[in-house]
Amino acid sequence: MAASRLPPATMTLKQFMRRQQVLLLYRKILRAIKQIPSDSDRKYLQDWAREEFKRNKNATEEDAIRMMITQGNMQLKELERTLALAKS
Incomplete structure (x- = not known):
């Protein structure tokens, strides 16, 4: 049987909200990466983002x-700035 994607019933509201923040950040990063024109750069950054989130998925502190x-949001903003400069 496949593991459920639903949060455990013992998750606190604070943990749930933090989880939502992480998922939102992950989606924003992947959407920004989709705008990268170079296939190889896009693939590299997608792999990097997925690996970073996977590596840290069990963090509890x-x-x-x-x-x-915070660091992920700063990296996202930098990527968005870089993409905006490349388009101008």
């Missing part, structure tokens, strides 16, 4: 998770 979300 709130401060570490908060730091990773």
Whole structure:
């Protein structure tokens, strides 16, 4: 039987909200990566993003998770700035 994607029933509201933040960040990063014109660069960054999120999926310390979300948002903004410059 396949593992369920539903959060465990014992998840607190804070944990649920943090999980939602992580999923939203992941989706935003993948959407931004789709705008990269070079196939090889796009593939590299998709693989990098997936690996980073996979590597950190079992993190439980709130401060570490908060730091990773902040760092991910900064990297997303930098990618978006780079893409905007490339288009202009």
